[in-house]
Amino acid sequence: RQENPVGLDxxxxxxxxxxxxxxxxxxVFVRLSKHPLEELVGAPHNIVRHxxxxxxxFRAMWDALExxxxxxxxxxxxxxxxxxxxxxxxxTPLPAGGYLSVRTRPMTEAAETAFGLYTEVRExxxxxEESGQTxxxxxxxxxxxxxxxxxxxSYERFQWGLLPAELAAREAAGATLPDAPVxxxxxxxxxxxxxxxxxxxxxxxxxxxAHDLLGDWTHGQEETGALAEDLGGLxxxxxxxxxxxxxxxxxxxxxxxxxxxxxxxxxxxxxWANMHGIVSGYLGELSGLIDRVxxxxxxxxxxxxxxxx
Numbered sequence: 001r002q003e004n005p006v007g008l009d010x011x012x013x014x015x016x017x018x019x020x021x022x023x024x025x026x027x028v029f030v031r032l033s034k035h036p037l038e039e040l041v042g043a044p045h046n047i048v049r050h051x052x053x054x055x056x057x058f059r060a061m062w063d064a065l066e067x068x069x070x071x072x073x074x075x076x077x078x079x080x081x082x083x084x085x086x087x088x089x090x091x092t093p094l095p096a097g098g099y100l101s102v103r104t105r106p107m108t109e110a111a112e113t114a115f116g117l118y119t120e121v122r123e124x125x126x127x128x129e130e131s132g133q134t135x136x137x138x139x140x141x142x143x144x145x146x147x148x149x150x151x152x153x154s155y156e157r158f159q160w161g162l163l164p165a166e167l168a169a170r171e172a173a174g175a176t177l178p179d180a181p182v183x184x185x186x187x188x189x190x191x192x193x194x195x196x197x198x199x200x201x202x203x204x205x206x207x208x209x210a211h212d213l214l215g216d217w218t219h220g221q222e223e224t225g226a227l228a229e230d231l232g233g234l235x236x237x238x239x240x241x242x243x244x245x246x247x248x249x250x251x252x253x254x255x256x257x258x259x260x261x262x263x264x265x266x267x268x269x270x271x272w273a274n275m276h277g278i279v280s281g282y283l284g285e286l287s288g289l290i291d292r293v294x295x296x297x298x299x300x301x302x303x304x305x306x307x308x309x
Contacts, residue, residue, distance in 0.1 A: 004085060004086050004105065004106075005032060005083075005085050006032060006085050006086065006087055006103075006104070006105040007105060008105055008170070008173055008174065008175055009175065010028050010032065010104070010105060011028065011102065011103075011104055012025075012026050012027075012028030012029040012032060012102075012103050013025075013026050013028075013029065013100065013101060013102045013103070014026070014029050014040075014045065014100075014101050015094070015098055015099065015100050015101070016045050016098055016099050016101070017097070017098045018097050018098055018099075019044075020044050020045045020046070020099075021042060021043065021044055021045070022040050022041055022042065022043055022044075022045055022047075023041065023042075023098065024041070025037060025040045025041065029103075032077075032079065032085050033047075033048050033077070033079050033080060034079040034080040034081055034083075035047065035048075035079075035080045045101070048077040048078060048079070049077065049078065050075075050076040050077055050078040050084055051078070052076055052084075052118065052119065052122055053075060053076055053118065053122070054118050054121040054122045054125055054142050054146070055125055055135060055138055055139035055142060056121060056125070056138075056139050056140075056141070056142030056143035056144075056145065056146050057073055057075070057118070057143075057146065058139065059139035059140055059142070059143040060073070060143045060146065060147075060155040060156075061073065061091060063143070064091075064155075064156060065091060065093055065099060068093050069093075069156070070090060070091065070092040070093070070302075070303075070306055071089075071090065071091045071092075071159065072088065072089070072090045072091075072159040072162055072163040072166075072302070072306070073088075073089060073114075073155075073159060073162070074086065074087070074088055074089070074106055074110075074111050074114040074115060074118075075087050075088075075089045075103075076115060076118070086105075086106055086111065086115065087103035087104065087105065087106065088103065088104050088105070088106045088107070088111070088162075088163075088166050089101060089102075089103045090102050090103075090163065090306055090309065092306065102309060104166075104170065104309070105170075106166065107166050107169035107170050107173060108162075108165050108166055108169050110162060110165065110166075117146065117149055117150070120149075121142050121145060121146060121149070124142060124145070125138050125139075125142055128141070128142075143155065157298070159302065160298040160299055160301065160302040161298065163302050163305040163306060163309070164218070164301045164302065164304075164305040166305075167305045167308060167309055177204065177207060177208050177211055178204060179204070180200075180201040180202075180204040180205045180208070181197055181200065181201050181204075211308060214304055214307055214308050215308070217304055218301060218304045218305070218308070221297050221300045221301045221304065222301065224293065224297045225294065225297040225298060225301065228290050228293045228294040228297060229294070231286075231290050232287070232290050232291075232294065235283055235286055235287050235290060238283060239280065239283050239287075
């Protein structure tokens with residue numbers, strides 16, 4: 001496959017209105033799309049859509065955006081000359097309406113898996129379209145098929161793990177915020193261009209502090225997620241033990257014993273089984289709490305990664 005022209009330092013963005021029409025685009029987007037800026041602004045964002053992209057991916061995207069939730073996923077785009085370029089795309093609803101999309105180079109092996117899966121799913125879509133199904137029906141069906149193929153209950157859950165992993169890989173490869181320029185205090189005070197440079201330096205310094213703080217919060221959420229995973233495993237083992245106790249009690253009930261022997265054998269087992277029954281009730285509640293903590297932790301990690309990106 002052709003080498004992806006998107007570089008590690010290529011971070012490109014665009015904003016669109018509520019209908020997906022481009023309102024702003026940065027220089028990186030212009031360069032990689034090979035469309036002039038005046039051609040991009042006002043055009044629907046699918047001006048760069050590659051025909052190999054499954055409609056199910058965009059259905060998952062719009063389902064998230066219409067619910068006021070951000071989206072992250074791998075996307076293959078097509079430049080004006082027909083050449084492809086692959087990105088990790090995030091799309092976030094803006095408070096005043098419309099959407100902000102930030103794209104970077106895919107960094108993990110998950111991208112290869114996803115694009116390989118897209119090829120299979122797109123072929124299924126073409127067959128369904130030829131059979132007379134509407135594009136909406138096809139998109140809804142393949143959105144569900146993508147989640148199943150990815151082994152997750154929903155695409156949203158898949159993206160919760162995807163974005164933090166991609167950000168970690170970017171940072172491991174050397175992607176980082178720029179250093180603040182050094183500005184001489186005397187120059188900054190004389191009303192020259194150095195004043196603007198000093199403002200930029202102050203802004204970058206503040207951004208680096210915020211980025212570091214978000215990194216600390218991310219580490220805390222990672223620890224919370226790891227703890228929830230450990231507790232989930234422990235709960236499963238205790239539940240298995242409780243189930244074994246109940247099976248032992250049931251088997252003892254079937255023994256052909258009468259009189260004092262039956263009482264001596266079954267009384268301790270009955271007490272044991274009753275205790276396991278009480279424990280099982282608490283385990284059910286604990287399992288539900290752990291699931292909620294795990295879900296909240298994964299969602300928080302996704303949100304933190306989105307802000308840091």
